[in-house]
Amino acid sequence: MNLKRWLLIAPFLLTVFLLQSYFWVPTYEKQATGNPKRLVTYIEGSIADAKILNPILNADTASSGIVSHVFEGMLDLDENLDLRGRLATDWTIMERAYLAVNPYNRFPDGAEVTGSRVADRITTALSRGQLPALEKIVRSVRVLPPERRTETVPVQVKGKDGKPTTVEVPVTLEVPERVAFSLTQVDQDFFTRLTPIIGDRYLKHFPYEQHVHMPDDAGSEIEAQIRSRFPELLPVAEHNPEILFHLRKGVRFHDGHEFDAGDVKFTYEAIMNPKNLSPRTSDFEPIKRVEILDSHTLRVVYKRLYSPAINAWTMGILPEHLLNEETMQREMETRGLSQAARESFGMRDSQFNRNPIGSGRFVFVEWDSDEFIHLTRFEEYWEGPPEYHDYYMRPLPDSLTQEVEFHAGAVDYYATLPHQVARYKADPKYQAFSSLGFGYTYIGYNNRLPLFADPGVRRALGMAINTEEFITYLLYGEGERVTGPYPKNTEWYDHSVEPLPYDPEGARRLLEELGWKLNADGWLEKDGKIFEFNLITNLGNSVRKNIMTIAQNAWKKIGVKCNPAIFEWAVFLKDFVNTAEFDAVVLGWSMGIDPDLYQIWHSSQAGPQQLNFVGYDNPRADDLIVRIRREYNRDRQRDLAHQLHQLIHEDQPYTFLYAPLGTRVLDKKIVLVNRLEDGSERYEKIFPIKSGDISFYFQRWRKLDFTPEF
């Protein structure tokens, strides 16, 4: 019977064909012996594929990883998290300060104020030693003539359909005479230090009305808005910090074109170009202008004091010749785009983002979406080429799959989960690392609610929780306690601050002092209401979920009723966090390296969709936060940061829980290679630097064909 025979033969043949393929695939061991190139190939597993390979456009981890290899910034961070020159060889921070002459004002001795008088009096005071703090830093004092200029100010008005729209209003500014100071370093208190000469009322009163002219038909609403911005339009005292960069000579992009100051200026302009929709705009917004002094010297002038602004220059620099207006036009021609598409065509649409060319240590080769990104080393890299010849990034969207591939040797590195590290720690084939990163986890209380308004209540809630339990049972020991808002591995973190003790009895006493008494049902009660609130977190994070359960239980023991709930991330943000309609949340932050906490802790940032969603509001903290971001002296900045840390710890707007340790596993055969002068090699064990990063010396990593002993 033919049909019957075929029905049986077909599956048999199919099976045989499929299974025989096994014999063509080499096992991993064979692959490495027959393929010595494997030792100089590094394969990294990533949970997600890259999105866009352009340093001014990417905002996700996978893309940044690749971009950091292909592009190079002006600066980066060294082992101690200090800035270090890359494309810039060195840099100097100076300041230019401007004081507007207020003719209606008088000096403390009653004399009338003019530009030359201000300049003279200050110069004399300096030479007589009356301004000791400024003697060393003032380089020159100069009077600038008055000028008249027109600026357009964007103002929000209600459009015809009732929606807010932005209109540009032309404003004429009569800038009076100004005294310009050139300073060798930035001093945020410069103008206050001048008050013995100019009087303490000088900075506070300025007749803006006579110097700012609005169009007559502006209407009261627009006028009010512009009036509120007078001090910004025409500052009486203006700080303009400046950075003078000297660039490295002889650096080439991967296509051979030489890097120069024009590329830096182009990169800055590309970020600020609204067509490009760069998510980095706010990092570069404080810049007033970028001046090219010569092909390898550059001056960046800032609008105001903002010390973290320099960190933005760690971002990769783009090659101007491949992305300028002309090249973009050509790309539109070749792709034959429609008129509508051309109008909105920006850098985001360019094919460059899938075939990037930078000046970093690796050259981009190929990107096969969801499969791999292949880089190869840049032989002419100014610091010498990396030890690895090839670099692959493989998107493997599942952590178990990643581990399987790691185990089979098809991946050299992946973000290992704590429980996976436990499996490899005992295995002599692997080296495991765990070190502090920049993140921490906390329970945040809605400080606006009467229930949580008293810091004592928040302290008591924190004391009732045993944080050590979280670290031992939820993190397998891979975590450390934290007491404040800074990453523990930065100098901003104050190690002298003691964590809250685990003391449920003390917590209950504290609440009793605040009027909370146990009722018959075993709950704390005050004014007829029991102590009850909702604790929420986002879906998909099992550790946070478990924290809620443990905390609920701990609070129950002191008579506090907590109702935990979990929401999908989007709902969580939209319905609870952004609208501040929550009682308490379990969340985590991943911080940057600078000490600026403005967005998360300043009271002005507590509005909808802003990051101070717990509504922390302490004028002393606000003042410290502003001083920190305006301070350019690192030692002073550190002192201020420590004060802020202590203050926030006292207020306990969050219960700070722990900083998870970053855990990583590598084959022991991967080592640091030191090339000695006689041409021989010495091997060193890989170690994490201060920031917890193990790949800081990635340049010198290589896989050996034997397991070294250290």
Place this chain on the structure above:
Amino acid sequence: MQAFIIRNILQRLLLLFIVSILAHSIIHLAPGEPSEVDPSNPRMKPEDIARIRAAFHLDDPLYLQYAYWMRDLFTGELKSFKDSQPVLPKIWRKFLNSLPLFICATLLIWTFAFPAGIHAAVRRGAVYDRSSTFVAYMLISIPGFFLSYLMILWVVDTFGVPVIGMRTFGMENAQPLFQTMDRVWHLVIPSLMSAALGVAVLSRYVRSQMLEVISQDYVRTARGKGLEEDTVIYRHALRNALLPFVTMFGFLLPGLIGGSVIFEQIFAWPGLGRLGYHAILERDFPVILTLNFIAAVLTLAGTLLSDILYAVVDPRVRTRLEGEE
């Protein structure tokens, strides 16, 4: 027949329009924002987010957003939010990746399910029938991803060969035959895993269809005529039992899109399912909507195809249709 087809196509076009509107509204009404405008990313200030939102038309009324989507889709200029790449070529490339997996899994399902089901029906109640029922229900009730994990761990531990992805890494310099076979090997486990459930379900169908047909009078007649048992089963019974499966061919088409989300995710297979899954997580509206649209087109085309096929193979249906005209 022609009139029937034309009427059907018109009806389906209208349906497609309604489906696309529904899908568009549901996806936009669901909570969540594209990850490009995620307000919880401290790197982005509200002004930046507002600019990107405007460029994506996210603040326009829904009907306008729908119009923009349709315009861009049909002019081929629709771009993904995620990387600004044109959506259609992106989907096409992923489709080509998914295709081998789909074909291989379908072949496995259809070649295994029939012999297994027929055999079980013929030997109703015997040890084979009962054990195959047991295995089938086991495969149906154990989640596919769980089985896949066990399979991956077992294969990697026992045979020491990679099974994840479409090919082994580092074989770029091998001979073409080796490379092809390597790709076939990487197909085996994922397609086996995604076929397992299909085989279990389809073989149950085949079994019950066969049982129904075998108990019919004409089969008894055939047996009574003294025909060989094989002839009775494979020529007389099987042909009639096949009829409902003809319609199932049509339903295969939409499986091209959503068929293997879980398996593509687990096996890191760069296919359509994974593209769609990630697009949903990142709220990449253009990609989600277009995939959804294509899925709707395929489903409607599939049902049309099965209607036609049914008419072609079953004279009774054909006569009824022609009678209507």
